[in-house]
Structure formats: structure tokens, C-alpha cells
Amino acid sequence: MLTVDNLSAGYYGSNVLRDVSLSCSDEITLVIGANGAGKSTLVKSITGTLRPVSGKIFFGEEEIQDRKAFHIAKLGISTVPERGRVFREMSVIDNLKFGFESSIKGKKGKLEERLEFVKDLFPDLAEKFATPAGKMSGGQQQMLSIARALMTSPKFLIMDEPTTGLYPKLLKEVLLKIKTISTRMPILLTEQNVSETVPLARKVYLLDAGRIIASGTGEEMMKNEIVRRSYLGQNDKEGAKDEYN
Ligand SMILES: Nc1ncnc2c1ncn2[C@@H]1O[C@H](COP(=O)(O)OP(=O)(O)O)[C@@H](O)[C@H]1O
Numbered sequence: 001m002l003t004v005d006n007l008s009a010g011y012y013g014s015n016v017l018r019d020v021s022l023s024c025s026d027e028i029t030l031v032i033g034a035n036g037a038g039k040s041t042l043v044k045s046i047t048g049t050l051r052p053v054s055g056k057i058f059f060g061e062e063e064i065q066d067r068k069a070f071h072i073a074k075l076g077i078s079t080v081p082e083r084g085r086v087f088r089e090m091s092v093i094d095n096l097k098f099g100f101e102s103s104i105k106g107k108k109g110k111l112e113e114r115l116e117f118v119k120d121l122f123p124d125l126a127e128k129f130a131t132p133a134g135k136m137s138g139g140q141q142q143m144l145s146i147a148r149a150l151m152t153s154p155k156f157l158i159m160d161e162p163t164t165g166l167y168p169k170l171l172k173e174v175l176l177k178i179k180t181i182s183t184r185m186p187i188l189l190t191e192q193n194v195s196e197t198v199p200l201a202r203k204v205y206l207l208d209a210g211r212i213i214a215s216g217t218g219e220e221m222m223k224n225e226i227v228r229r230s231y232l233g234q235n236d237k238e239g240a241k242d243e244y245n
């Protein structure tokens, strides 16, 4: 559904991403990589906020690498940016309405239907509709940021490190939500949190200094030597640990 083909991109003439190719279809496609690997640069290139230097990006049949961000959003690609920004002074419900109004189907669709969908997924938020977003905890703001992206009825969802800074219990909760959402729409997820996210993904790409250096199914990547050594802190002699399977 979303394909990136030999993408190079960077800032002020220096390339960060080099010949990145990947394809996302159903459920969760995951890009893992350390800080500075280029995950957000990839997300910005796909969503039209950074113009790639070369390469192509397809959404379905359509080439989108030269499209403006609003056009890409209108095609149905919704994004939860890094540190998912919410409008802090606005109430939870106003944040959600804002998401709805900026959607393609927007005024044509039914706000109530969309709210029901989001309330179902995030019952905790439903209890805080009147609360200013900025008064909620970081984890709740992160949930709201995801919920707001879903208000646009996306065809495809991109999330840039949505679990960063969450304590373990909340992290698991957010990942469960993401897994549930992925049964409704394909997701491109970027993460540094390898051990928790790789087992959830259908396809995993390892981004290292701007290049894809390994890829495979979630299961394959949990056994991948580079992933185990550099990202899971496992010594090869230990053998693959069962707890991840
Ligand atoms: N706006 C920017 N201007 C210049 N360099 C940037 C900018 N944003 C990111 N970079 C550089 O690009 C590289 C990749 O960054 P980024 O895509 O944010 O990585 P990640 O999201 O994987 O942590 C880093 O070396 C970073 O310093």
C-alpha cells in the first residue's frame, strides 16, 4: 500500500537517508533504529514535510514524493508525530473535534460515529473530555495524540516513536492499542524500543545510520544476529530467548 523506493533525504545538502526502500502492507510495519538513525527523517519525507533528494514514494498507485503535506494528509495518511503534540489549552474533546474537522471526509462523515470508535479504544479519554489536554499526564496526552489522528478516518497511520518516555505498564498498554488499531488500518511504526515492538510487527526494517541494513518478519528479526547483539543486548552464545516468541 505504501512503498518507499530508493529514497535519499537529508538537510542542507547532506544526506541522512541513503537508498532506503521498504514496503508497508497490512498490519504493523516497523522501522527500528537508534537515536539519530533517521527514523523521523523518513517519517517527514513520507508525510511531505521534508522534500526528498531522490527516490520515489508510492501510496497505492500514486507517487507522493513531490506532494505537499496537506495533499498527502488528504489522501488519507494520518501521522502521530514524535512526542505526539496535542493542543494543550484545548479540551480533550476539542482536540478530537479538531482532528475530525481536518479530515478528508470531515464534515461529510459523522462526528458521533468517529467519537464512538475512539471512545471504545480509549475509554480513559472518554472520561476526560472536558479536561484541558495540557493538564493530563504525558501518557494520556500520547493516547490523545493517537486518538486525534484516528479522528481523520485514515486509510494509513504513521506513528513516530509513540512509546518514548512511557513507563513500562503504560508502554504495554499503548502497544496493545496500536496492535488493535492495526486490525483496522495498516500502520507504519518507528521505534527504538525493540524488544517490545518487534514481536508485534508483520515486517521489520532495521535502519542504521540512514540505511536499511536488515529486514524480515518480526519472528525472523528477533533472531537476527545484529538485532540481538546491538538492540537486545544478547550475547550470541546465550541462544535466542524463548520469552520473545
Ligand atoms: N532539522 C534538521 N536539520 C539538520 N539535521 C537534522 C535535522 N533533523 C535531524 N537531523 C539530523 O539527521 C539525523 C537523523 O535524525 P532523525 O531522523 O531525527 O533520527 P531519529 O528519528 O532516528 O532519531 C541526525 O544526525 C540528526 O542530527
Ligand SMILES: [Mg+2]
Pocket (backbone or CB within 6 Å): 039, 040, 041, 082, 160, 161
Ligand atoms: Mg526521531
